[in-house]
Amino acid sequence: MNIDHIEAFLYVVHYKSIHKAANALFLSQPTVTARIKSLERELNVDLFHRDGRSVILSDKGKDFLPFATQIVQTIQQGKKQLKETQQSDEICIGTNLVTAQYFLAYALPKWKESFPHMRFQIITGSTSVILEKLQSHQIDIGFIQYVHKEGVNNELLLSNAVKLVMHQDHPFIRHTLIKAKELAKQKMVFFECGAFDWNYVHKMFEVEGVTANIEVRTDHLEVAKALIRTQEYMSFLPHLCVKKELESGEFVEINVKHLLDMNQHIFLTYMKKDTLAPAFWEMILETAVQFENVQEKLD
Structure with a gap:
């Protein structure tokens, strides 16, 4: 599972918009869309309901959200620990x-x-x-x-x-x-x-x-x-x-x-x-x- 795809998912959830998430990640909108679709294919579920430009978190997306958050937080903590170890x-x-x-x-x-x-x-x-x-x-x-x-x-x-x-x-x-x-x-x-x-x-x-x-x-x-x-x-x-x-x-x-x-x-x-x-x-x-x-x- 690609951490970049999970991160894109969390950004879209936070901003409730693929466009705003793309800007925050300094990526193009198609790139963020592709990452979300790749994650959905891997999980074999729809994480969002799409209504025009709006994206609404699906029930499966809500179920996945706490796990996605934990995964990203764990990665961030690991990077922080490695940085502190390198400094020491x-x-x-x-x-x-x-x-x-x-x-x-x-x-x-x-x-x-x-x-x-x-x-x-x-x-x-x-x-x-x-x-x-x-x-x-x-x-x-x-x-x-x-x-x-x-x-x-x-x-x-x-x-x-x-x-x-x-x-x-x-x-x-x-x-x-x-x-x-x-x-x-x-x-x-x-x-x-x-x-x-x-x-x-x-x-x-x-x-x-x-x-x-x-x-x-x-x-x-x-x-x-x-x-x-x-x-x-x-x-x-x-x-x-x-x-x-x-x-x-x-x-x-x-x-x-x-x-x-x-x-x-x-x-x-x-x-x-x-x-x-x-x-x-x-x-x-x-x-x-x-x-x-x-x-x-x-x-």
């Missing part, structure tokens, strides 16, 4: 910029392969901003540094070494076993991406009784890189962000592992695990493992 399949992810640029750029195509119906909204910001949005249910999950808050859950997702880098033509003489006092004399740009605990860096200098010469703070990776390219600045940056520059020799790493062995830890942060389907949770964790394996092979 949009996942809002809060993350720092580095994770968005590198991990999500790798992960999203893979997620779409396995879950083609899903849509993604990406919001970048600091850990505090993402946490606030998570707690106010503006986002579903966050990829941020560890947070200790009641009701907030953290699962380790990624680890990324942090390197102290400078331009290959920077005048700083690269000795072995550099001292913090020597580094404190150098101009530094701090890249504040919302995923580092810079207290570790500050403590590295405090142990020696000196303060880092931080001339610039920025939350933009390309700004940090541009300042390094002036050959005046050095910066602690995630390895993934400077991998190409290190491989090409444009940037060089300053070995400070004897002073500080720092990693950028990214956690999958959420309020309730049932926010997303279990299969998708597993997909996120599997993709993170694949991503780190790929980076290790490239290294």
Whole structure:
């Protein structure tokens, strides 16, 4: 039974006119007439009595009316439910910029392969901003540094070494076993991406009784890189962000592992695990493992 034919029947009943029903449906009058006749043939009854231009609901039509109404209402409810389900399949992810640029750029195509119906909204910001949005249910999950808050859950997702880098033509003489006092004399740009605990860096200098010469703070990776390219600045940056520059020799790493062995830890942060389907949770964790394996092979 064609739902369009039933819908035409209900419109004619409502407007008591095939002409008016056709206008309301944005169809031609012959089309509506053909749909009514097709429905009558299928039911093997006359649904209307025709008197010139007037149409009067027959007794059989009256009997069929509540069923036709129920059928159309059920279809409409089903469409509404499907629409709401599709809308709920949009996942809002809060993350720092580095994770968005590198991990999500790798992960999203893979997620779409396995879950083609899903849509993604990406919001970048600091850990505090993402946490606030998570707690106010503006986002579903966050990829941020560890947070200790009641009701907030953290699962380790990624680890990324942090390197102290400078331009290959920077005048700083690269000795072995550099001292913090020597580094404190150098101009530094701090890249504040919302995923580092810079207290570790500050403590590295405090142990020696000196303060880092931080001339610039920025939350933009390309700004940090541009300042390094002036050959005046050095910066602690995630390895993934400077991998190409290190491989090409444009940037060089300053070995400070004897002073500080720092990693950028990214956690999958959420309020309730049932926010997303279990299969998708597993997909996120599997993709993170694949991503780190790929980076290790490239290294």
